[in-house]
Amino acid sequence: xxxxDAPAGASFKVKRVLLDKEVGKRLADMGFTEGAEGAVVRGGxxxxxxxxxxxxxxxxxxxxxxxxxxxxxxxxxxxxxxxxGRGRGFRHGHGRGCGCSE
Amino acid sequence: xxxxMQGFTKTLKIALAGNPNAGKTTLFNALTGAHHKVGxxxxxxxxxxxxxxxxxxxxxxxxDLPGIYSxxxxxxxxxxxxxxxxxxxxDLIVDVLDSTNLERNLFLCLQFQxxxxxxxxxxxxxxxxxxxxIDIDEKALGAVLGLPMAKTVGPKGGGIDRLLDLxxxxxxxxxxxxxxxxxxxxxxxRLEPLERLIASDARFASRFPPRWLAVKLLEKxxxxxxxxxxxxxxxxxxxxxxxxIDWLEKHYAKDAExxxxxxxxxxxxxxxxxxxxxxxxPNFSLTxxxxxxxxxxxxxxPIFVAVLWGVFKLTFALGEYPMAWFESxxxxxxxxxxxxxxxxxxxxxxxxxxIGGVGGVFSFVPLxxxxxxxxxxxxxVGYMSRAAFATDKVLHAFGLHGQSVFPMMLxxxxxxxxxMAARTLKSRRDRIVTILVIxxxxxxxxxPVHVLFAAAFFPKRASEMVMLIYAIGVxxxxxxxxxxxxxxLRGDPxxxxxxxxxxxxxxxxGVLWHVWEKTWHYVKKAGTVIxxxxxxxxxxxxxxxxxxxxxxxxxxxxxFSAEHPEAAPEELEAYLETAAAEYSLERSAAGxxxxxxxxxxxxxxxxxxxxxxxxxGFAAKEVVVSTLGILYRVGTxxxxxxxxxxxxxxxxxxxxxxxAFVFMLxxxxxxxxxxxxxxxxxxxxxxxxxxxFAFMLGLGWILGFAVFQIGSVLAAS
Ligand SMILES: Nc1nc2c(ncn2[C@@H]2O[C@H](COP(=O)(O)OP(=O)(O)OP(=O)(O)O)[C@@H](O)[C@H]2O)c(=O)[nH]1
Ligand SMILES: [Mg+2]
Numbered sequence: 172x173x174x175x176d177a178p179a180g181a182s183f184k185v186k187r188v189l190l191d192k193e194v195g196k197r198l199a200d201m202g203f204t205e206g207a208e209g210a211v212v213r214g215g216x217x218x219x220x221x222x223x224x225x226x227x228x229x230x231x232x233x234x235x236x237x238x239x240x241x242x243x244x245x246x247x248x249x250x251x252x253x254x255x256g257r258g259r260g261f262r263h264g265h266g267r268g269c270g271c272s273e
Numbered sequence: 274x275x276x277x278m279q280g281f282t283k284t285l286k287i288a289l290a291g292n293p294n295a296g297k298t299t300l301f302n303a304l305t306g307a308h309h310k311v312g313x314x315x316x317x318x319x320x321x322x323x324x325x326x327x328x329x330x331x332x333x334x335x336x337d338l339p340g341i342y343s344x345x346x347x348x349x350x351x352x353x354x355x356x357x358x359x360x361x362x363x364d365l366i367v368d369v370l371d372s373t374n375l376e377r378n379l380f381l382c383l384q385f386q387x388x389x390x391x392x393x394x395x396x397x398x399x400x401x402x403x404x405x406x407i408d409i410d411e412k413a414l415g416a417v418l419g420l421p422m423a424k425t426v427g428p429k430g431g432g433i434d435r436l437l438d439l440x441x442x443x444x445x446x447x448x449x450x451x452x453x454x455x456x457x458x459x460x461x462x463r464l465e466p467l468e469r470l471i472a473s474d475a476r477f478a479s480r481f482p483p484r485w486l487a488v489k490l491l492e493k494x495x496x497x498x499x500x501x502x503x504x505x506x507x508x509x510x511x512x513x514x515x516x517x518i519d520w521l522e523k524h525y526a527k528d529a530e531x532x533x534x535x536x537x538x539x540x541x542x543x544x545x546x547x548x549x550x551x552x553x554x555p556n557f558s559l560t561x562x563x564x565x566x567x568x569x570x571x572x573x574x575p576i577f578v579a580v581l582w583g584v585f586k587l588t589f590a591l592g593e594y595p596m597a598w599f600e601s602x603x604x605x606x607x608x609x610x611x612x613x614x615x616x617x618x619x620x621x622x623x624x625x626x627x628i629g630g631v632g633g634v635f636s637f638v639p640l641x642x643x644x645x646x647x648x649x650x651x652x653x654v655g656y657m658s659r660a661a662f663a664t665d666k667v668l669h670a671f672g673l674h675g676q677s678v679f680p681m682m683l684x685x686x687x688x689x690x691x692x693m694a695a696r697t698l699k700s701r702r703d704r705i706v707t708i709l710v711i712x713x714x715x716x717x718x719x720x721p722v723h724v725l726f727a728a729a730f731f732p733k734r735a736s737e738m739v740m741l742i743y744a745i746g747v748x749x750x751x752x753x754x755x756x757x758x759x760x761x762l763r764g765d766p767x768x769x770x771x772x773x774x775x776x777x778x779x780x781x782x783g784v785l786w787h788v789w790e791k792t793w794h795y796v797k798k799a800g801t802v803i804x805x806x807x808x809x810x811x812x813x814x815x816x817x818x819x820x821x822x823x824x825x826x827x828x829x830x831x832x833f834s835a836e837h838p839e840a841a842p843e844e845l846e847a848y849l850e851t852a853a854a855e856y857s858l859e860r861s862a863a864g865x866x867x868x869x870x871x872x873x874x875x876x877x878x879x880x881x882x883x884x885x886x887x888x889x890g891f892a893a894k895e896v897v898v899s900t901l902g903i904l905y906r907v908g909t910x911x912x913x914x915x916x917x918x919x920x921x922x923x924x925x926x927x928x929x930x931x932x933a934f935v936f937m938l939x940x941x942x943x944x945x946x947x948x949x950x951x952x953x954x955x956x957x958x959x960x961x962x963x964x965x966f967a968f969m970l971g972l973g974w975i976l977g978f979a980v981f982q983i984g985s986v987l988a989a990s
Contacts, residue, residue: 187527192493193347194768199534200343201770202377207538216570219666220675222773228374229773231662231675236768 172244174211174223175237182210183242185225190239202226203240284325284332285444288358290385291369292378293340294774296397299427300369301337304437308786310690313655313777314679315340316697319350321357328437336363339696342377344384345494345530349696349704355496358388359481365391365444367436372402372409372424373775375549379418379541380534386420386453389482391443394422395436400429401775406553413548419452428780453484456536459524463517464488470510477504490514491521492530560775564659573663580656584647584685585743588640589724589736595639600917603632622811630807630899633918634799637721637895638792644717645791646784648686653779657682658771665769671751672758674698675769677707681750684714685743686791688949692956700767706757708956709965710750712945715743717795718894722940725898729919730933742937749942753972761964798893806892807899810885813862814903821856858904877935877977878985880927887939893946931984935977942973 177183185207188195202225203209212229214221214237221237223230289297289304293315302309305324310317318339325334338357339350346355358366366385370378385392396402396411415422421439425432455461467487472478481500489497491514501507518529525532567576607628614620651657657679665675676698683691691711698704715723720739727738758764821829829852833845840848858864867881874884882904890897898918905921922928928936944950944966954962 188531190768192528192530194770195528196345196492196530196534197342197347197768197770199531200345200380201772202380202538204531204535204538213564213568213570217666219570220662220769222568222662226374226376228377229775231658231665231769231771231773233665233669233769235766236770 172242173238174209174221174232174240174242175234177211177242177244178248179211179213181248182208182245184208184245186241186243188240190236194236195239198232198236198240201230202228208245209242283364284334285364285440286334286336286361287440288336288338288363288366289369290338290354290358290366290381291340291395292342292371292374292381293772295340295369295371295378296425296427297340297369298337300367300395300397300425300433301335303427303430303433304333304335308783308790309337310787311780311783312649312652312657313774313779314652314657315772315774316350316676316679316694317652319353319693319696321353331441333437333440335367341381343381344489345492346496348699358385358390363390365393365440367393367395367440368420369395369397372396372399373405373407375407375409375545376538376541379545380537382418382420383454383537383541384485386418387482387485387488389485391446392420393436393439393443394418394420395432396422396424397427399424399432400426406551408550408552410548410550414544417544417547428783454537454540456488456533456540460491460521460532460536463491463521467491467510467513467517470506470513471504474505487514488533491518492533493518493528494530558775563776567656567659568662573659574667577660577663580651580660582740584644584651585740586736587647588643589739591643592640596636599636599638603628603636604917606632618815621815622808625903626807626811627804629902629918630810631799631804633898633902634721634803634895635796637724637898638795640720640724641717641795642788642792644720645686646788648682649784649787650779651682653777653784655774655776658773661771662773668751669766669769671755672762673706673710673751673754674700674703674767676771677703680707680711681714684711684716686717688712688714688716688945689952692949692952695956700764702758702762702764703767705957705961706754706762708953709757709961709968710754712949712965712969713746713750713753713942715746715941716894716945716949717791718946719940721895721898722890723937725901725919726922726933726937729922730928730930738934738937742941745938746941749972753968795895798895802893803896803899806889806896807903810863810889810900810903813866814858814864816862817860819857819860821853825856826853863904876981877939877974878929878932878981879936879939882927883932883936887936887943890940891944891947891950893948894940897940931981931988935981935984938980939973939977942969942976944969944973 172183174183185203185205187205188198188203190198207226209223209225212222212224214223218234220231220233223232223237289301291297294313294317298309298311298318301307301322301324302311305326307322307324309322316339318337320339322337323334324337325332327333336357338354341351341354344355344358346352357363368382368385370382382392382394394415396409399409402409409424411422411424421443423432423435423439425436456464464484464487467490468483471481471483471486486497486501490501490510498511501510504510521529521532566572607624610620610624610628614623660678660682661675664678668675668677677695679697680691680694683694688711691714692708695704695707695711698707723739723742724735727735731738826849830845830849833848834840837844859868863885864881867885870884870888871881874881874887879887882901886897886900886904889900901922902918905918905925950962950966953965
């Protein structure tokens with residue numbers, strides 16, 4: 172699974188970053204390292220950028236970057252997808268766990 | 274003891290470094306009393322700035338740096354920060370940390386510690402952290418990480434004294450090289466022989482800390498390898514680094530640089546766990562609620578357009594009245610001067626040259642104030658990163674970048690800082706394209722030209738007309754970016770990775786200071802460049818003096834009477850006065866120059882006066898207005914009644930609404946003022962400056978030509 176597969180509101184745990192040297196290293200420096208918890212806040216609409224919460228802060232990345240971050244789903248992604256489907260936006264509770272405590 | 278004394282007498286050179294948007298400049302301003310630009314956007318500061326404070330007989334020389342996430346730099350602003358820290362050997366680093374976002378901020382802190390330079394941590398934004406329920410035990414955290422830390426609140430100057438105390442202590446205590454992070458035995462076992470080999474050359478090791486260099490070599494940092502080249506055993510070290518990297522990559526099955534990053538984060542995570550408690554989980558966040566609308570998938574882009582539209586609409590709406598006051602004030606002043614000073618050169622210089630020229634520019638101060646105020650508010654609340662989110666998709670399609678939005682929006686204010694702000698773009702190609710299209714974002718100095726002409730020739734639709742010009746500018750920037758990306762600057766799309774800060778209440782003091790600075794700059798320009806060029810323009814329009822002879826006047830009068838048989842004698846007299854003034858003007862130096870360049874402008878419908886005005890715009894775009902003020906008021910001075918420049922333009926036969934529009938368009942597209950051109954040169958070099966100049970001039974002329982010719986045909990039919 173990749174960040175780009177995650178629906179808005181879905182939480183994840185980073186497995187690894189499969190991107191070329193420069194961006195890969197930059198994302199690792201900005202907190203995308205193995206085991207880091209995060210969540211997709213919004214995005215991917217019409218191939219636009221994603222807003223991802225990682226280590227307690229938010230970052231914007233394009234789909235091409237999101238597609239290079241391999242993650243492990245945390246919680247039920249389909250629930251997040253359903254919640255979005257019903258037009259209630261993403262669930263606050265989901266993305267919050269990734270504050271300063273992992 | 275000796276160490277202490279030594280530390281105390283000398284001036285301390287202190288780098289203020291840290292992640293982008295952590296509050297370095299805010300803290301710098303609080304420390305030094307400076308007023309440098311602060312904004313809620315990662316990448317506001319793009320060059321280093323110095324400032325000092327004295328306290329207890331010691332001088333602290335602070336250097337505010339652009340933000341960085343790591344000592345591996347990507348963009349030019351980051352390189353500035355990294356090079357300062359590595360090459361200019363600060364005595365101490367104050368690492369400004371965003372307390373609400375500690376893990377990522379500490380990642381850089383560990384790298385500073387490896388440099389062997391004393392580090393003091395400023396836990397900034399501690400007010401926000403507290404509000405968010407993040408409780409940091411700075412003593413415990415500092416003890417684990419091995420550096421002194423103080424909580425600070427930048428905008429209020431909170432914790433500054435404590436910070437200075439810690440700086441004193443740390444400066445006396447020597448470096449903290451023994452306190453650096455341990456990477457775990459697998460990595461440490463590779464680092465140790467590398468460090469030893471690097472340290473074998475004492476001279477080299479005194480310049481570059483061996484441990485830091487060893488880590489950077491494993492991280493495959495290109496700059497570190499460059500530095501290594503000076504080492505007598507460079508080849509051997511390089512081979513050892515290579516084999517160590519291979520071993521690590523085989524062992525961990527991932528890139529060595531990623532391994533290092535992960536080890537750092539692991540270490541930080543442990544340290545933070547011990548000393549930071551989340552005392553409450555907020556279940557409501559203002560930023561999230563606002564973003565539900567502002568960053569809504571359907572609304573984000575329309576909202577961005579509406580925000581831009583709103584900024585300009587509000588500028589015109591609010592600016593209208595004070596502008597009218599200024600205008601009548603200068604009208605009154607010039608009437609006063611006309612009454613007080615006898616006719617002659619002095620009066621002409623004062624009334625036509627200075628009041629007519631500079632006063633015309635001054636009238637626009639209210640617009641500039643309001644525009645900068647609104648742009649500055651947008652920046653301070655944190656809207657600019659949302660704008661990047663909203664527009665990345667569209668900009669990307671045209672070969673620009675989401676991060677181009679920030680410099681481009683600054684361009685509505687002034688191209689010079691906008692061009693420099695493009696330094697935050699990582700790819701050189703993105704940066705060049707962004708810089709080349711920034712001048713199409715119609716700047717604050719062009720605004721007077723647009724407003725003047727819109728009001729004179731499209732009085733019913735003046736603000737719509739100016740908006741149209743702005744919209745054309747934006748459209749041109751997109752189309753030319755696209756064209757450049759298809760030709761001279763082809764290349765793969767570059768990644769978009771940008772942090773999104775929370776909304777923050779703008780600090781009124783900061784905004785007002787910024788607006789004041791910009792306004793003062795504008796006023797100063799009016800008093801210097803614009804005044805000087807107004808005097809020059811006045812001089813070349815007044816000399817050499819030539820009056821029409823009696824015979825010429827008679828033939829003019831005869832021609833007028835033949836055309837207007839029923840004209841009253843006063844009308845004839847008025848006509849003759851104007852004609853005489855026109856006669857002198859055409860034979861003045863300005864007239865000769867104007868006539869010489871006129872052929873280049875004729876195809877656009879411009880007469881020589883308009884040509885002269887647009888050429889003088891290179892000094893500063895407002896000069897276009899002052900030049901027009903001088904050129905068009907020369908004929909009215911004898912009548913002893915003041916007439917606004919707008920009315921003078923309306924009355925002139927050289928202008929029609931079509932020509933006025935073409936002139937606005939031409940002013941928008943042709944190369945920017947000298948200051949902006951000089952900035953393009955210093956950012957990109959002569960070659961790109963030449964290209965930009967030719968491109969803008971060519972495009973401006975061709976567009977002006979096309980619109981005028983097509984417009985004339987349409988008007989005729
Ligand atoms: N609440 C709060 N806001 C702060 C504090 N320090 C800075 N800010 C705000 O944070 C934003 C960023 O501040 P800057 O000083 O521009 O940050 P910087 O580190 O210089 O940023 P760059 O130059 O972009 O790297 C601004 O909106 C400041 O008003 C603080 O202690 N508390
Ligand atoms: Mg700054």
